[in-house]
Amino acid sequence: MNGKWDARIRRAGELAQAHPFASEGLRFYQRLAQFQKFLYGSFETDCGQATRPCAPGALRDEFDPFVLLPRFPSLLGLVEASAPSILAQSARALQNEGAKRWQAMLEKFWWDGNESAAGAAGAETVISWIFLQPYAEYLADHIERPAPSGTPSVCPLCGGKPQVAAFRPEGDGAKRSLICALCSTEWDYRRIVCPSCGEEDVHKLAVYSAAEFKHVRVDACDSCRSYLKTVDLTKNGLAVPVVDELAMIPLDLWAAEHGYAKLQTNLLGI
Ligand SMILES: [Zn+2]
Ligand SMILES: [Zn+2]
Structure with missing residues (x-):
């Protein structure tokens, strides 16, 4: 499943060359996707590649802080080093906080979603999102897909937009x-x-x-x-x-x- 990350990273490079107006954002995205690929692979290594059953829409019930929290500081380091300043400042501040605070922040995002991703107040939302996206994707790739029913306007696995x-x-x-x-x-x-x-x-x-x-x-x-x-x-x-x-x-x-x-x-x- 790791090939999809490579496809995203490669495509971001092509588009950054073709569209200079978007190149800064796409180069940043490339670094994020590289890290997300690494995270995704580490979940496959540590949590297994077996497919599990999961009730429709219940993907978010799988949140596991013991798997997630030890991996979080390395994301903060990456964001501090390579993100735009608002995100970098937020990452720096979070590094001085403890695992308890990180867990509360990640759980809030996990359950409330990315409603407030825009603007300065959204920095923690975006950091949580970057970190949890490959985890959600790992879970989605390793659960038995429910049979499609109707055409829902939100994700049939996690309820996301x-x-x-x-x-x-x-x-x-x-x-x-x-x-x-x-x-x-x-x-x-x-x-x-x-x-x-x-x-x-x-x-x-x-x-x-x-x-x-x-x-x-x-x-x-x-x-x-x-x-x-x-x-x-x-x-x-x-x-x-x-x-x-x-x-x-x-x-x-x-x-x-x-x-x-x-x-x-x-x-x-x-
Ligand atoms: Zn409408
Ligand atoms: Zn989803």
């Missing part, structure tokens, strides 16, 4: 899926419906794309004013949705200018 949508080739066309911001599970979703409010009226669902990024578009909803990006793998098979999402900053600027709020802020705070 979608970070990005994807179109993947199916027959002559494309099927749409959503990708979880926490555990990276991908699940099928209907093409013409807003994942935030369930709006199905095509006249209220706006699509915006820019000539320079043909394979990524904004799907916005005029009922709830939310949006997310969709990465179209039928147009670019080399894309990695969670990474291409980070790179296409001009689409986020367009959405913000038109009064749409992102369904789920990404790890770079965008």
Whole structure:
């Protein structure tokens, strides 16, 4: 399963070269993903690779502080050394606190989610998110997937919000899926419906794309004013949705200018 981290790291490098406006964020993401790959591998080594049963939506019940806390200081060191200043300051302050405080912070994020990822107050949220994402992904990859039922608008394994949508080739066309911001599970979703409010009226669902990024578009909803990006793998098979999402900053600027709020802020705070 480790190959997916390499694909993300490689794709971030390609996009950083192609899109200088996003290169700083993508280079930072590369370092994070390198660390996340290492963490993910260490969970596989220490917690095993067997597949376990898990009730639908119950992935978050698996939180294990004994596995997590000894690994946390190395993330703080990485963030202090290579993150933008707000995150680095927060990491430095956290290094002086103890495991009890870290556990409280990580558990809060684990249960409350990444609602407040933007702005200075969100620094601890982002640090928790960077750290817990590979753990959630490890858990998701090693539990028996529940049979799909309906098309839920949140992750069927952990209840997280979608970070990005994807179109993947199916027959002559494309099927749409959503990708979880926490555990990276991908699940099928209907093409013409807003994942935030369930709006199905095509006249209220706006699509915006820019000539320079043909394979990524904004799907916005005029009922709830939310949006997310969709990465179209039928147009670019080399894309990695969670990474291409980070790179296409001009689409986020367009959405913000038109009064749409992102369904789920990404790890770079965008
Ligand atoms: Zn999930
Ligand atoms: Zn909506």
